[in-house]
Amino acid sequence: MQAEISEIAAALHCDPNTLRNNAEFMLFFEENKERGKLRLRHSMFKAALKGDRTMRIWLSKQYLGMQERHELAGKDGGPIQFKVVWEDKSAVSTRN
Numbered sequence: 001m002q003a004e005i006s007e008i009a010a011a012l013h014c015d016p017n018t019l020r021n022n023a024e025f026m027l028f029f030e031e032n033k034e035r036g037k038l039r040l041r042h043s044m045f046k047a048a049l050k051g052d053r054t055m056r057i058w059l060s061k062q063y064l065g066m067q068e069r070h071e072l073a074g075k076d077g078g079p080i081q082f083k084v085v086w087e088d089k090s091a092v093s094t095r096n
Contacts, residue, residue, distance in 0.1 A: 002033065002036045002040075005019050005020060005029065008029075044058075044059065045059065
């Protein structure tokens with residue numbers, strides 16, 4: 001379920017520190033938190049192997065270091081041309 005300690009405490013109607021200060025609970029909590037991560041990772045890989053395109057892309061970025069490159073270029077691959085226009089606000093007239 002991957003609930004946070006504060007969420008578990010709320011469900012049990014107790015202070016979160018009561019759970020944090022219980023060594024047996026914390027050991028149980030951490031072990032199961034890691035098992036949950038493992039199950040999630042397994043299901044993600046399973047989805048990718050079954051053809052989930054989005055998961056394949058995401059996993060390739062996370063595990064293989066792949067990335068999308070976004071390059072900008074001007075006409076025919078040349079530099080981008082731009083023009084800066086400066087408006088002189090001091091020449092604006094005021095009416096009385």
